[in-house]
Amino acid sequence: EGVILIAATNRPDVLDPALMRPGRFDRQVIVSYPDINGREAILKVHARKKPLAPDVKLKTIAKTTAGFTGADLENLLNEAALLAARKNKKAITMEEIEEATIKVVVGAEKKTRVMSDKEKKLTAYHEAGHAICFHELATQDPVHEISIIPRGMAGGYTMPLPSEDKSYNSRTEMLEDIVVCLGGRVAEAIILDDISTGASNDIEKATKTARDMVTKYGMTKELGCICYGKDNSAVFLGRDMGHTQDYSERTAAKIDELILEIVNNAYDRAETILKDNIDKLHEVAAYLIKHEKMGGDDFEAVMNGTYVEPVEAEDAESEEDNANTAENKDNE
Structure with missing residues (x-):
């Protein structure tokens, strides 16, 4: 008597259902991400x-x-x-x-990794493409920092600054998330007339978001508010690992068609945004090639047309010498 048993897990989905029956654990407390x-x-x-x-x-x-x-x-x-x-x-x-x-x-910066000029240019335009899409889309968070210094598994990154805690994502937000994901690949195609493997993670994220919209959240008129497929990634006591297809081959073909349509529309929208801001794309990329990092304030200034390159000490001295020389000639 008087014994209280407390247990915690990060994977309640893999527990034996017998543990979850009434009378076993009387109270379940869900601890979500802190606000x-x-x-x-x-x-x-x-x-x-x-x-x-x-x-x-x-x-x-x-x-x-x-x-x-x-x-x-x-x-x-x-x-x-x-x-x-x-x-x-x-x-x-x-x-x-x-x-x-x-x-x-x-992840940690990999400052020892030497990038060629070609890789540096590609990464700069790739990240600039992401950043400009962030800036131009209403539901996206403001850009906090852009870098072309490799970190972790990434060759560079564009980091937004969340303005508020979100519990839900709207359809518009998810569509614009896909546009941002594809911004880097689109920038490569527009500027370099070629594409690279650097966008693999972006494409994976975009595809997953589009698939979830179609099969999980019922966000398409064609297939309606129905959940297609059941995820059995949790393995315990005889459960099979994988994805159960509980719909016809005809529906599967329609799902593939809708995912492709969502991603292609997002690609076209990213292309329109970057072509409309092509001068800003060049300016942001040039800044990154020169400085490797770009803060949110400098990025906003470039996008608003108010950015002024700071005069370095050597340049300031040469300008002062030129001014003095000109003044001496005038005096003569």
């Missing part, structure tokens, strides 16, 4: 023994880490502490926090 207040509370716990600079605001970090789990947030602060230590800093600043956030999401 903004939850993330702030988690950050406070993990920041207790870490020296934080005055510019670090946990509320701000919580706002910019939508979709992070508790483990991700702990990892973020640990990575930021390591980065600060490597720079011989006494405290963690927002600079380390931002760098650690990108490291957690995308």
Whole structure:
């Protein structure tokens, strides 16, 4: 008597159904991803023994880490502490926090990898294509940073900054997600008149989103609000692994047709966006080729036509020398 049994799992779908019957575990508590207040509370716990600079605001970090789990947030602060230590800093600043956030999401930078000029140009236009599609589509989050430095498995990345926590995705958002995914491939085709293997992950994401729209979420008029196929990826006690096809071959052909139509329409839309902003595409790519990274503020300035290239020290000195020479000639 008086014994309370508590259990936790990340995979409730693979449990023996006998465990889930009434009287076994009387109460089930679903713990989802933390919201903004939850993330702030988690950050406070993990920041207790870490020296934080005055510019670090946990509320701000919580706002910019939508979709992070508790483990991700702990990892973020640990990575930021390591980065600060490597720079011989006494405290963690927002600079380390931002760098650690990108490291957690995308992976560590591979600065030792040398890219040829051809690869650099291809990656720059690819990421610029993604970024411009992000900017031009109403449902997409603003661009936080673009980089052509390889990280993790990626040759480069375009990182948006989520403006709010989302529980659901609308049909419009999903269609525009596919447009953004294909932006890099479209940019390669337009500028280089060729395509590369760099878009494989983008194509995989676009195809999955389109397939889910058709078979899982009932977002097409042709097939209606019906779920097609049952996912049996969970394996336990005699269940088969794979995907059960509970529809006819005729329906399967229609599903393939609709997926192709959604992806092709998204490709055409991405092509229109990039051709309408071809000057901006060249400008963003040129910036990336020169600097390798581009912050959200500079990207917005380029898109709004207000960006001015900062004058470097050597250029400033040469301009001053030229001005002095011209002034001396005038005096003579």
